[in-house]
Amino acid sequence: MADYSQFNPAWGDRAPVIIGFLCNWCSYRAADLAGTSRFGYPATLRDIRIMCTGRLDPTFVVKALREGADGVLVMGCHPGQCHYEEGNYKAMRRIALLQRTLAQLGVHPDRVQLAWASAAQGGIFTETVKEMTEKVARLGPMQWRDNLEETAPHQEEGVPL
Amino acid sequence: MTASNGAYVYYPGCSLQASAHAYDISTKRVAERLNLTFNEIDDWNCCGATEFFSINALPAYSLVARNLALAAQTGGAPELVAPCSACYLNLRKTNDYMAKYKKLNQQVNQALAAGNLHYNAGSLRVRHLLDIVVQDVGYEKIGAEVTRSLQGMRVAPYYGCLIVRPDTGYNTEYPTHLDKLMTTLGATVIDFPMKTHCCGGHMTQISEAVAYELIRRILKNAADYGADAIVTLCPMCQLNLDVYQGQVNRTFGTDFNIPILYFTQLMGIAFGMTPQELGFGSEVVSADRALAQIGREEPEERERPKRKDKQALPMPALNGGGRSES
Amino acid sequence: MSEEKVGVYVCHCGHNIAGTVNVEEVSEWAGQLPNVAVAKDYKFMCSSLGQEMVEEDIKKEGLTRVVVAACSPHMHEPTFRGACQRAGMNPYLFEMANIREHASWVHQDDKPAATEKAKAIISGAVRRSLELAPLEPFRAPINKTTLVVGGGIAGINAALEIAGAGYKVLLVEREPSIGGHMAQFDKTFPTLDCAACILTPKMFDVGNSPNIELLTYSEVEQVDGYVGNFTVRIRKRARKIDTTLCTGCGDCWERCPAKVIDDVYESGLGYRTAVYRPFPQAVPKYPVIDTESCIYFKNGRCKACEKFCPTGAIKFDQEDEVVVVNVGNIVLATGYDVFDARRIPAYGYGRLANVFTSMEFERMTNASGPTDGKVVLRDGVTAPETVAIIHCVGSRDKNTNVYCSATCCMAALKFAHLVKEKTNAQVYNFYIDMRTAFKDYELFYTRLLEEGTHFIRGRAAEVTDAARLPGEEGKLIVQAEDTLIGKQRRVPVDMVILMVAMEPRADASEVAHRFGIGCSDAGFFTERHPKLDPVATMTEGIFIAGTCQGPKDIPASVSQGEATAARVLGLIGKGEVQIEPVRAQIDEDRCSGCRICNNLCPYNAIDFIAEKGVSRVNPAQCKGCGTCVAACPSQVITGQHYTYDSIMSQIEGLLYDVRSPNEKVRVVEMEPA
Amino acid sequence: MLYTSRKPGLYEQIMAETPGGDVLMTCLQCGTCGGSCPSGADMDATPRRLFAMLMADMDEAVLESNTPWYCVSCYYCTVRCPQAIPITDLMYTLKQKAIAAGKYHKEAHADFSGSFVGYIEQYGRSFEFGLATRFQLTHHPLKTLSKGGLGFDMLRRGRLNTTPDRIRNMPQLTAILNEAKRLAAQHGGAP
Amino acid sequence: MSAKPKLAVYWASSCGGCEIAILAIHEKILDVAAAFDLVFWPCVLDFKKADVAAMADGEIDVTLFNGAIRTEENAEMAHLLRKKSKVLVAYGSCAMEGCIPGLANFADRKHMMQYIYHDAPTVDNPEGVEPQPQTTVPEGTLTLPAYWDTVKTLDQVVPVDYYLPGCPPEAKWTQAAVEAIMSGQLPPPGSVIGMDVTVCDECPREREEKKIKRFYRPQEIIPDPNKCLLDQGLLCMGIATRAGCGALCPSVNMGCRGCYGPNVDVVDGGARMISAIGSVIDAKTPEEIDAVLDTLPDPAGYFYRFGLAHSMLRRTALVRENGDRRAQPLEEVPHLDPKLKT
Structure with missing residues (x-):
């Protein structure tokens, strides 16, 4: 397994986990093409197929970060080439607003990225995952769980934090 | 005029201090006329030419980067202008490569740090003097400054290599911006197929046989097309074609007698300045005869006769998608 | 659980x-x-x-x-x-x-x-x-009419096959006549049979088939719907000719005084008039008036064609017509564009008169072309004594197109043969690799070797008129490294032919978007599977054939045209299609009518019901993208199969090993007192 | 001599030490570089052939070749290369390798570059007069007389400074160059 | 033991408005007094913690608990009352979703202390004294309840049976809750006493298809009184906020602040706003989008004003290291309040 502590010692022996949301028509197929072309990339991305980046509910991004992901990568068709005309523009605006909002909460915008790849761009898909992995690796783990642990006494067993 | 507002950071380079001082003088005179402000980088160093990169690349990039770092500290717009093509390429390449290759950027900046300097890759825009003249000033404004048309003088526009290659946005094989500039000044511009071929560069020092042949090709082509002068924009090109012209004639038994002039010198002439204030006289092959051509009524037809036959097939237009009849 | x-x-x-x-x-x-x-x-x-x-x-x-x-x-x-x-x-x-x-x-x-x-x-x-x-x-019946877009050899074959099976075909062609690039060619490799002789009978069949409605000089503007039930809007550009009266006699173009260079059919090497029929065998036979070059449209005078038309078919006031048709399947066979050789300045095209493109040369060798089939220099009279043919112009080059255009090696061999046959000139081929795959092609290569054609293994570096050595004056010099000997060579020639690449149509990505399909990196239409589903696309009911899918020669284009026909006929035979039930639904009881979703739908599937103060999705128009589902601020729109819960659960599942434990979910509702 | 299967060698080093150099792997051997090169006729191996030799592990022959030294840095090969290989930059790296290995074609070639760099390291600016005289006297003593004519021409026209120009902050430049040399030695050339 | 059901009311970390809101049910309060035996209500009656501790577990029938959990004392009382109560109601926005006290989760204890006791312009603290949980004085050890790093909602500390949203809850909902409890007609545990539509449902303003070219702050525009505020570029949380207030704020030309929290089933109201607002911005390029978003300062403050502590993220993502919240990503994060930088 790749050693991510070279980017940030906080990784120890674990690797970043990135949740991907890939649109059915372009980037999911780009990921398929990366596969058929045997383009290697870090095993950090765990992806979810959605029909369009327009389906991307910011809740999913927050959920992923909250549930332990270190980054979220949303990929769709290039602007102007959305299978559903304009879904990717909506994603672009939502992600921009989400990034600003999350930045106020201390989440670096690099942890939530939006990128484009057409069905033919397995190479771009691969490069995007590599770049995102490196950026997230530099930022270090998200550590949300640790973040919510309260050191105060009077915590009872079984009571959620 | 562009966002630079006519103010630029200026990198003259070593040649302009010595062998190409005519270029330096004429550049300054022309810049003054065109209301361009050139703020020279304080204490700039050599760009390394092509030689330093052959010895050790990282120090070579660092050498250039020192100039970039100093340039970024110089006041004015973030536009760095260099009149020498080799300096221009080295500055531009270092700037681009540092922006493109992370490791290089990091190492170069680490070296700069030893001299208490830092350069943000890509923060400057490196440009050649000719680009400033044709893009920022523009043909129209230059045309308005022409008081003494160069009509009657046939010039071969010679770009050399480093202003169009490897990737400067101009046509890498057949640029025409110097052609247009010369036309704006009133000169007759010959179709010059060798316009972006090599002047020999440092080969004069390494292998004379190779260098003289390269110089011969250019001179022959200019002579074939009846040029009165070759107009250039690079000290190295000027030096090789001018200073070695006699050697070439001796080696090949030719009798080329073509003066090699800087475009700024011809701009100055067209703007009504005297040859003396533009550094004329420092060329080895005298420009007198070429300058004497100015003002002649009609240059004699020396181009190849064009066939105007009704059977002729249409010729594709060089620019754009249309066709023209030959 | x-x-x-x-x-x-x-x-x-x-x-x-x-x-x-x-x-x-x-x-x-x-x-x-x-x-x-x-x-x-x-x-x-x-x-x-x-x-x-x-x-x-x-x-x-x-x-x-x-x-x-x-x-x-x-x-x-x-x-x-x-x-x-x-x-x-x-x-x-x-x-x-x-x-x-x-x-x-x-x-x-x-x-x-x-x-x-x-x-x-x-x-x-x-x-x-x-x-x-x-x-x-969802199940929907299939409309039995098929739209074929593009009347080149691939589209023609697709249309003929479907029509032959007894179903209606609408064939839409942008140019005034069908025929495509093949109509420009004289000979076809490797058999050297005459392109016109094998193409024109097919064109004639298209024009005469009762099942084919031909819409030339027309373009598809808009496509809606889904497999089996497409609605297509087509613009029929005004020919300025009443085709019910026109007999195609030719009086109009014979009298037309406006002569313009024909960039399309003659590849710029010849002329046509403002009112013109692209070529004698054109289908349909009617001319069109090119209003950009017509003198009447420029300054209101002339009208020569109108004066001489024996049937009064010239209609200067004819307007474009828009027709809307319903079709079940669509075949795209929109062909290719020719690479603009000016993009490689080292070869001097546009500057050096005697540098020709392969398309220009096709017209030159064509008996009905501008030189009546004579191979001559740009002056129109001089026959060349030496000819260089440069391969891979705009192909196999990261600066232009990375792909191999597949047909140029064979076309170059064909040209070499034709030059020899017509002028007995010396021919030099500059190539990187000779690619002569497919049946009998290698034999043709061997034949050219036997004919004494010169082959220099090296990509031509430049074509120049700058003479350097004796014997070069007045010639074009092709400079290259002969890689088999490892030395530079300068070959002085009279004529250079550039084997230009096949490129995607300039508007290919626009057209792809209009039909809801994708383009490859190079810009050609993307097939569903490169090996096992080469003529289908990611969009059901839309098929691709010929060079719009990638560079290919005539036999391959014909095969694909016929393959699309088989696919279309298969669907028609089934009678109905099944459509994925991925749709959005609004819970009207809980919709508060904020109208956030209203203008998000690209298909206008969301209506605001003013009297109820709620929004509603029309399932027939919805395509299931989920944009409204994500946007609903009160979370009352459900996206079937990609529901909120299913994706939230998938996130949890994907992060099973790194999840925070014990995340509490709360809240059941209660009505107000 | 028989060349068998490849093992990592000069080929890999050259690619690694040239910015963007790894595309050399995609060389088609089309010969556009060799065909374009102004001094190609005088090279003992065209660039294309040199690359083939690199791939065949003919490291010695590559280092001894005059090809990189005859490169005039015109960048024709680079802009025309259908695989966008930075050939000119590769030539620079090859020169560095040849100097490092002491295997260059002619001492004169490396020495010219060396003298040039020497002046820069001493003064921060190039010194054409010093360079020309020193280099010519060392390598072409007999020709210096005839070349002297050129120098005289230039001197007479005020185009040669007989004393070098020196930058003010030489210590800064020296510090930068020394650090760069240290890094280069440590990391094995530029990326 | 009294036959009347026992009622307790407690005030944790909140402004006290909820205490008044309980009284805002007007004459019904008399019914409450008649129907319940008030066993603990520190704001009103003089019972002590020890009195509660002395009760048997489950002895209190209903506890209305308002306020967030911010200190050790809040938590202790929450645990105590949970133990002693059959039904625990999170009363009001603070107890339910953290509300304004929850905004402290944009920072952490260390930064709060730094600002409050050192950096705030009104502070005069030359010796740099900070409150300590334990202070030794000659008389012995004084204690203060520990100040938590993270503000929590009641249900993040103890299980909660019912929720009454609002800042404060509207009287009609308190009344509905009281009536339900008195009648014994209790909804299933975990229920919110409220509506399942959003404020738009109660808002009389006329709405159109939305396309927002820029946002206005209230002082920048005089809105049309009949048109949807959001349509006019005034940020209104009504689209994503549970109804029940009668659209109070929009009816006085002020965008909804979102105090009733997100709609049913929505676990992160801020994310819903981001999605909805992002969807209707009228911009297509990153530059255009940025220009529009620049007119919307402090989006997190808007969208998570009431619900941050109960949102999915709950608090700022500062990374803890060596027991301290180190502002590791902070230097790199744009748009962040400079006050929070170390």
Whole structure:
């Protein structure tokens, strides 16, 4: 397994986990093409197929970060080439607003990225995952769980934090 | 005029201090006329030419980067202008490569740090003097400054290599911006197929046989097309074609007698300045005869006769998608 | 906890998955997941034995959900949905976990990580499967009329095949006549038979088929609908000719005083008039008036054509006409553009008179071309004594197009032969690699070798008129490295032919978007599968044929045209189509009518019902993208099959190993007092 | 001599130490570089051939070749290369390698570059007069007389400074160059 | 033991408005007094903690608990009352979703202390004294309840039976809750006493298809009184906020602040706003989008004003290291309040 502590010692022996949301028509197929072309990339991305980046509910991004992901990568068709005309523009605006909002909460915008790849761009898909992995690796783990642990006494067993 | 507002950071380079001082003088005179402000980088160093990169690349990039770092500290717009093509390429390449290759950027900046300097890759825009003249000033404004048309003088526009290659946005094989500039000044511009071929560069020092042949090709082509002068924009090109012209004639038994002039010198002439204030006289092959051509009524037809036959097939237009009849 | 029983099947895909992912470990691990009743691994899940295993388990074990961890859903989702359906399970309760394209094939250098990722993917799929709901596909009848776009050799063959089977075809062509690039050619390789002789009978058949409606000088402007039921808007550009009166006699173009260079049919090498018929065998036979070059349209005078037209067919005031038609299937055969040789300035095209493109040369050798088939220099009279043919102009070049244009080597050989035959000139071919695949092509190459054609293995570096050596004056000099001897060569010639690349049409990506299909990186239309589904696209009911899919020669274009016909006829034969029931639904009881969703829908499927103060989705117009689902601020729009819960569960599943524990979900509602 | 299967060698080093150099792997051997090269006729191996030799592990022959030294840095090969290989930059790296290995074609070639760099390291600016005289006297003592004519021409026209120009902050430049040399030695050339 | 059901009311970390809101049910309060035996209400009656501790577990029938959990004392009382109560109601926005006290989760204890006791312009603290949980004085050890790093909602500390949203809850909902409890007609545990639509449902303003070219702050525009505020570029949380207030704020030309929290089933109201607002911005390029978003300062403050502590993220993502919240990503994060930088 790749050693991510070279980017940030906080990784120890674990690797970043990135949740991907890939649109059915372009980037999911780009990921398929990366596969058929045997383009290697870090095993950090765990992806979810959605029909369009327009389906991307910011809740999913927050959920992923909250549930332990270190980054979220949303990929769709290039602007102007959305299978559903304009879904990717909506994603672009939502992600921009989400990034600003999350930045106020201390989440670096690099942890939530939006990128484009057409069905033919397995190479771009691969490069995007590599770049995102490196950026997230530099930022270090998200550590949300640790973040919510309260050191105060009077915590009872079984009571959620 | 562009966002630079006519103010630029200026990198003259070593040649302009010595062998190409005519270029330096004429550049300054022309810049003054065109209301361009050139703020020279304080204490700039050599760009390394092509030689330093052959010895050790990282120090070579660092050498250039020192100039970039100093340039970024110089006041004015973030536009760095260099009149020498080799300096221009080295500055531009270092700037681009540092922006493109992370490791290089990091190492170069680490070296700069030893001299208490830092350069943000890509923060400057490196440009050649000719680009400033044709893009920022523009043909129209230059045309308005022409008081003494160069009509009657046939010039071969010679770009050399480093202003169009490897990737400067101009046509890498057949640029025409110097052609247009010369036309704006009133000169007759010959179709010059060798316009972006090599002047020999440092080969004069390494292998004379190779260098003289390269110089011969250019001179022959200019002579074939009846040029009165070759107009250039690079000290190295000027030096090789001018200073070695006699050697070439001796080696090949030719009798080329073509003066090699800087475009700024011809701009100055067209703007009504005297040859003396533009550094004329420092060329080895005298420009007198070429300058004497100015003002002649009609240059004699020396181009190849064009066939105007009704059977002729249409010729594709060089620019754009249309066709023209030959 | 849910009571669903999930079956998980981990496919080895031979070594494709098993070579990287430890499938036994993964399957054993999956068996421990909550709700998983069965977990197995198997060599080839898509084999009939694999499918039968799933079917059997559904019946025997009472599985209510099935997850197959194998390849991309784009590959085998339909396969396993079929298996589930055969066993009586609703196919939409099936979920695919892509551990091949998205794991084993891309993490070959980190096998432990690939195995761990496969587990996460399966965990996500299992969690998602629990939230899936049974759905029924929509069924719709297929309109039996087919639209073919593009009247080149591929489109012509597609149209003739479908029409021949007895169904209506609408053939739309942008130019005034069908025929495409093939109509410009004189000879075809390797047999050297005459292009016109084999093409014009087919064109004639198209013009005369009762089942083909031909719309030339027309373009598709808009496409709506889905497989079986497309609505297409076509603009018929005004020919300024009343085709009911025109007899194609030719009086108009013979009298027309406006002479312009014909950039399309003559590739710029010849002329046409402002009112013109592209070529004598044009189908339909009617001319068009090119209003840009017509003197009357420029300054209001002339009208020579009108004066001389014996039937009064010239109609200067004719306007464009827009027709809307309904079709069931669409075949795109929009062809290619020719590479603009000016983009490689080293070859001097446009500057050096005697540098020609291959398309210009096609017209030059054509007996009905501008030189009546004579091979001459740009002056129109001088025959060349030496000719250079430069291969790969705009092909195999990262600065222009990286792909091989596939046909140029053979076309170059054809040209070399024709030059020899017509002028006996010396011919030099500058090539990188000779590519003469396919039947009898290599024989043709051998024949050219026998004819004494020179082959220089080296990509031409430049073409110049700068003479350097004696003997070069007045010539074009082709400079190249002869790589077989490792030396530079300068070959003085009279004429240079540039074998220009086939490029995607300039508006290919626009057209692709209009029809809802994709383009490859190079810009050609993307097929559903490069090997096994080469003429279908990602959009059901839209097929592609010929060079719009990629560079190819005439036999390959014809084959694809006919293949699309077979696909279309297959669908027509079925009579109806099934459409994925992925749609959005608004819970009207809980919609507060904020109208956020109203203008998000690209298909205008959302209506605001003012009297009720709620929004509503029209399922016939909805295509299931989910944009409104994501946008609803009160979260009352459901996106079927990609529901909120299914995706949230999949996230939890994917992060099973890093999740924060004990996340509490609360809240049941109560009505106000 | 028989060349068998490849092992990592000069080929890999050259690619690694040239910015963007790894595309050399995609060389088609089309000969556009060799065909374009102004001094190609005088090279003992065209660039294309040199690359083939690199791939065939003919490291010695590559280092001894005059090809990189005859490169005039015109960048024709680079802009025309259908695989966008930075050939000119590769030539620079090859020169560095040849100097490092002491295997260059003619001492004069490396020495010219060396003298040039020497002046820069001493003064921060190039010194044409010093360079020309020193280099010519060392390598072409007999010709210096005839070349002297050129020098005289230039001197007479005020185009040669007989004393070098020196930058003010030489210590800064020296510090930068020394650090760069240290890094280069440590990391094995530029990326 | 009294036959009347026992009622307790407690005030944790909140402004006290909820205490008044309970009284805002007007004459119904008399019914409450008649129907219940008030066993603990520190704001109103003089019972002590020890009195509660002395009760048997489950002895209190209903506890209305308002306020968030911010200190050790809040938590202790929450645990105590949970133990002693059959039904625990999170009363009001603070107890339910953290509300304004929850905004402290944009920072952490260390930064709060730094600002409050050192950096705030009104502070005069030359010796740099900070409150300590334990202080030794000659007389012995003084204690203060520990100040938590993270503000929590009641249900993040103890299980909660019912929720009454609002800042404060509207009287009609308190009344509905009281009536339900008195009648014994209790909804299933976990229920919110409220509506399942959003404020738009109660808002009389006329709405159109939305396309927002820029946002206005209230002082920048005089809105049309009949048109949807959001349509006019005034940020209104009504689209994503549970109804029940009668659209109070929009009816006085002020965008909804979102105090009733997100709609049913929505776990992160801020994310819903981001999605909805992002969807209707009229911009297509990153530059255009940025220009529009620049007119919307402090989006997190808007969208999570009431619900941050109960949102999915709950608090700022500062990373803890060596027991301290180190502002590791902070230097790199744009748009962040400079006050929070170390």
